[in-house]
Amino acid sequence: MEYFAGIDIGSTAIKIAIVDGTGRLVGHRVSASGSMFYKYAQESLAQLMAEVGVAPEALRYTVATGYGRKLFKEADENISEITANAIGARAAAQEHGEIKTIINIGGQDSKAISMDSEGNVVNFAMNDRCAAGTGKFLDVVARNLEIGVDELGEYHFKSTGTPLSINSTCAVFAESEIIGLLGNNHRVEEIVSGVHYSIAKRIVKLVKRVGIHEGIYFDGGPALNNGLVNAIENELGKPIFVPAFPQITTSLGAAVLAWESYGYESGEAV
Amino acid sequence: MNARNDHTIETPRERQGRHKAMEAVKVLDTLREYAVNPPEAMAYFYELHRRYHCDMTPMHEGKTKVGTMCIQVPYEVIDALGAAPVRLCNGFYTDDEIGGEYLPSKSCPLVKATVGAFATDHFADTPDLVVTPTTCDQKTKATGIVEEMGYPVYEMEFPRVKESEESREYWRRSVRNFTKTLSKELKTKLTRGKLKASIRKVGYAQTLYHRLNALRKAELPPISGNDMFLVTNAFFFDKTEAWSAAVERLLAEMEERVKEGIGAARKRSPRIVYTGSPPIFPNLKVPQLIEMADAVIVADESCSSNRLFNDMVSVDEWFLYDMVDAVADRYLKGCTCPVFTRNDDRIRRIVELVKEYSADGVVYQAFAGCQVYEMEQRSVLAAMEKEGIPILYLESDYSPSQLGQLTTRVEAFVESLKSRKRRQ
Numbered sequence: 001m002e003y004f005a006g007i008d009i010g011s012t013a014i015k016i017a018i019v020d021g022t023g024r025l026v027g028h029r030v031s032a033s034g035s036m037f038y039k040y041a042q043e044s045l046a047q048l049m050a051e052v053g054v055a056p057e058a059l060r061y062t063v064a065t066g067y068g069r070k071l072f073k074e075a076d077e078n079i080s081e082i083t084a085n086a087i088g089a090r091a092a093a094q095e096h097g098e099i100k101t102i103i104n105i106g107g108q109d110s111k112a113i114s115m116d117s118e119g120n121v122v123n124f125a126m127n128d129r130c131a132a133g134t135g136k137f138l139d140v141v142a143r144n145l146e147i148g149v150d151e152l153g154e155y156h157f158k159s160t161g162t163p164l165s166i167n168s169t170c171a172v173f174a175e176s177e178i179i180g181l182l183g184n185n186h187r188v189e190e191i192v193s194g195v196h197y198s199i200a201k202r203i204v205k206l207v208k209r210v211g212i213h214e215g216i217y218f219d220g221g222p223a224l225n226n227g228l229v230n231a232i233e234n235e236l237g238k239p240i241f242v243p244a245f246p247q248i249t250t251s252l253g254a255a256v257l258a259w260e261s262y263g264y265e266s267g268e269a270v
Numbered sequence: 271m272n273a274r275n276d277h278t279i280e281t282p283r284e285r286q287g288r289h290k291a292m293e294a295v296k297v298l299d300t301l302r303e304y305a306v307n308p309p310e311a312m313a314y315f316y317e318l319h320r321r322y323h324c325d326m327t328p329m330h331e332g333k334t335k336v337g338t339m340c341i342q343v344p345y346e347v348i349d350a351l352g353a354a355p356v357r358l359c360n361g362f363y364t365d366d367e368i369g370g371e372y373l374p375s376k377s378c379p380l381v382k383a384t385v386g387a388f389a390t391d392h393f394a395d396t397p398d399l400v401v402t403p404t405t406c407d408q409k410t411k412a413t414g415i416v417e418e419m420g421y422p423v424y425e426m427e428f429p430r431v432k433e434s435e436e437s438r439e440y441w442r443r444s445v446r447n448f449t450k451t452l453s454k455e456l457k458t459k460l461t462r463g464k465l466k467a468s469i470r471k472v473g474y475a476q477t478l479y480h481r482l483n484a485l486r487k488a489e490l491p492p493i494s495g496n497d498m499f500l501v502t503n504a505f506f507f508d509k510t511e512a513w514s515a516a517v518e519r520l521l522a523e524m525e526e527r528v529k530e531g532i533g534a535a536r537k538r539s540p541r542i543v544y545t546g547s548p549p550i551f552p553n554l555k556v557p558q559l560i561e562m563a564d565a566v567i568v569a570d571e572s573c574s575s576n577r578l579f580n581d582m583v584s585v586d587e588w589f590l591y592d593m594v595d596a597v598a599d600r601y602l603k604g605c606t607c608p609v610f611t612r613n614d615d616r617i618r619r620i621v622e623l624v625k626e627y628s629a630d631g632v633v634y635q636a637f638a639g640c641q642v643y644e645m646e647q648r649s650v651l652a653a654m655e656k657e658g659i660p661i662l663y664l665e666s667d668y669s670p671s672q673l674g675q676l677t678t679r680v681e682a683f684v685e686s687l688k689s690r691k692r693r694q
Contacts, residue, residue: 162324163288165296167670184303197292234280234288 003054004061004262006254007041007075008084009033009068012107012135013221014041015251016048018059023091023259027052028248033107037068061262063254077261081250082113082124088253089217090119092243100213103203103232103240104250105222107135110203114210125209131171133199135221138228140171141195144178145188149225155192156227164194174198192227200231207236216240219249286392289364291324293670297552301496304562306534309493309527311520315500318516319551322507326394329507330354334456337397339384339412340405341573342428342605344597346583347449349510350468351458356395357506359574360384361550363668365392372415373408378639379668380550381408388416395507397421399455401448403428406609406642424451429602432610438602445598462590469583469593471510478517479579485524486568487627490533492524495544495567496557497534502575503551535566540687542567543623545616545650546635547643548574553668556635559677563684568627571620573607580604580619608642616646617653624659630687631660633680638667660687 001021008015010033017028029048034040049059064075065084085104093099102113109128116122131137142149164181168174174195181191199222207216216238222228223246233240243249280288298316302308321327334353338345341357348355360366360383369386387393388400402413403426417423427444429437453460479502485492501520505513527533542560544567549557560567570576581604585596606616620632632654636643647663654661662683666676 162291162295164299165292165670167296167673169671180303184299186299194292197288234285237279237282237285239279 001058002060002262003052003058004255004258005045005059005063006084006088006251006256006258007045007062007064007066007069007072008081008248008251008254009037009041009064009066009072010107011067011109013247014044014068015066015248016041016045017248017251017255018048018052018054019252019255019259021259023256025091025252025255028245028251030247033068038071038073041068041072042074061258061265063258063261065250065254077258079254079257082111082121084250084253084257085111085219086113086115086119086121086253087256088249088251089219089243090115091252091256092219092245092249093217093241096241098215099217099241100215101207101210101217103207103216103218105134105199105203105218105220105228107221110134110206110220112203112207112210114213123210125206127202127206130169132169132174133202134171137171137174137199138195138222138225140175141178141192144175144182145191147188152192152196153226153228155189156196156225156230159187159189159193161187161190163197164190166194166198169202193231196225196228196231197235199228200235203232204235212236212238214238217249218242219246221247223247283390283392286364286368286390287326290362290392293362293364293552294319294323296670297554297558300558301500301554304558305494305497306536307527307532309497309520309523309534311516311523312497312500314516314519315497315504318504318508319500322394323552328395329509330356330395334398335395336452337393337400339400339402339409339416341577342403342405342601342607343401343426344445344448344601346465346468346472346597347445347452347460347594349471350460350464351449351452351456352464353452353456354395354509356397358384358387358393358397358400359506359548359550360387361553361668362387363553363670365390366668373412376639378406378408378547378637378641379553380547380637380640381412383668385412385415388419388421399424399452401426405607406640408639424448430609430611432602432605432612432615438599441602442595442598445601446594449594460590462588462593465590465593465597466588469585469597473582475505475510475514475517476579476582478514478521482517482521482524483569483576483579485521485528488528488533490528490531490537491535491541491566491568492527492533493520494534494561495542495570496554496561498567498570499549499554499557499575500551502578503549505578506550506574535561536564538688538691540565540630540684540691541628543620543627543629543632544570544635545572545620545632546647547637547640548572549635550574555668555670555673556633556664556666556676556680559673559680560633560684563677563681565684565687568629569623571606571616571623577604577606608646613646613649617650620650621653621657621659624657629659630691631662631683633662633664633683635664635666638665660690
């Protein structure tokens with residue numbers, strides 16, 4: 001059996017996906033990027049291969065993506081996370097139907113991608129110079145509120161009052177705004193829903209730049225947060241599709257590309 | 271369709287409502303947070319704004335609602351004919367963004383916000399009839415846009431020269447025609463008794479305002495300028511009797527405070543006269559910055575506040591036609607709006623306010639896109655310089671995020687006033 005890997009090295013997490021000779025996902029792994037991207041990526045790949053039972057010689061082709069992609073020297077190929085994300089979303093949403101728009105929120109950036117019906121990227125917009133409204137921002141918020149990141153969704157749905165506006169467009173200033181709200185005895189629930197809406201409004205502006213088309217897919221770690229999903233749906237006024245493993249879409253895209261590339265490389269028809 | 275989420279999605283209307291509620295709550299919370307000795311009687315106004323703007327609770331059920339697009343529409347006439355006047359001038363950034371689709375990007379946020387509310391029919395009190403006087407260009411041109419949206423609109427012709435006898439007669443005719451049309455529309459006859467009662471009712475509210483405002487001359491003003499804007503803005507939509515009753519309670523509390531020497535600021539806080547484009551809830555951005563910077567607004571010259579109450583109807587003969595003309599005169603002669611060719615009255619009033627209220631300086635805010643206020647700043651700044659009154663000119667809009675720059679400028683101005691005070 002032949003296997004193909006996609007490795008997505010992000011600012012916060014390393015995501016690896018392995019597909020088999022039919023392009024089907026057989027295993028995935030998410031681990032912290034930490035301080036030594038290259039070493040941790042290698043270790044994580046070895047561990048995943050052991051879990052899935054892939055012998056080193058069976059791994060035929062590897063594609064690296066994400067902003068640490070150049071660091072992974074063993075990769076056969078590098079591609080940008082925009083392309084990988086588009087391919088991955090198409091693969092992950094096969095049963096769901098056509099995807100036209102992707103919202104991706106990562107550890108330190110956010111993106112909106114629009115695709116044609118072939119799955120080609122038509123347009124994209126990125127907010128990559130500022131951590132406001134990213135996963136890092138959610139970490140900071142959770143830490144200030146002394147709750148876990150995984151509890152944010154729960155608090156969001158428990159909110160009964162008007163969500164509190166967070167108007168600062170900078171993560172650092174927003175943090176002091178939140179501390180101020182806490183100091184004024186506001187409930188954590190309304191602060192959390194306010195934070196989600198402030199992120200949602202910002203991402204919707206980004207999506208509007210590329211055009212909002214039905215078939216909206218949301219991925220990246222923060223897509224695990226149901227409260228944020230709810231806020232984005234409300235701001236868009238449209239349903240969005242969140243895959244079962246929103247963190248690994250981009251690495252899946254890289255793995256699918258590895259599988260396709262290998263077919264072309266070895267001259268087989270895929 | 272979605273394994274992870276199965277919640278319902280807000281309708282665009284619900285989303286707009288939530289956005290507006292978020293804006294309103296933010297302002298009310300911030301005001302509470304920075305309040306020095308908050309008055310108990312203010313609770314009515316905080317709750318009123320919350321109910322009206324967050325819960326969208328209508329105030330005039332069962333009455334015909336006449337929406338006014340500008341301060342120049344005679345309130346007394348509408349009230350005397352048994353309808354409810356509701357001022358539609360809007361301070362919401364949410365509606366401003368919506369209205370931006372109908373107007374040029376460089377137009378006034380107030381007009382954009384007002385049009386935005388019409389575009390989405392998002393009112394606590396939906397107007398049955400809309401009245402637009404031909405005052406500033408943007409409100410004049412918004413008439414057609416609002417009409418296209420399917421609202422019944424009545425335009426009142428308003429002159430652009432204040433002093434001439436021709437204007438006076440022209441405006442009186444406008445008010446008479448408006449009275450006749452509205453009377454037909456509402457199938458109600460205007461009588462002497464009804465108009466007299468309305469003039470009295472509005473006059474009483476104005477008296478209360480003047481008494482409350484005069485207390486701000488004290489060394490320690492008993493009420494903050496922002497609270498005062500909440501009170502005056504509430505007049506836009508509250509029932510007049512309810513408003514007057516609430517202001518009576520506030521007045522009693524404030525009189526006590528002045529006796530006891532309790533204030534809404536510190537003795538060292540520089541005293542400011544606010545003028546320019548009108549602060550309309552929840553857009554109290556600049557007034558809030560002023561008072562957060564440890565200054566206190568002691569008076570204002572603006573159409574969302576002082577100008578509503580400043581001049582009363584002055585009747586010679588209590589006959590119906592004389593009263594209608596007297597109402598018309600109040601609105602033209604008392605108006606200090608920069609739409610007029612010359613506006614010496616406004617400068618005179620600002621200087622007067624500075625002297626009467628022992629103000630240390632003036633803050634003049636113009637909305638980006640509010641041409642007449644932007645243009646008039648030259649003459650006002652020159653006049654203040656002549657009088658030796660420090661003045662800060664600011665341009666702003668409704669967006670909530672650009673506070674950084676404004677904060678720095680306001681704080682620097684307040685600090686300069688403080689050091690002037692120390693030197694005196």
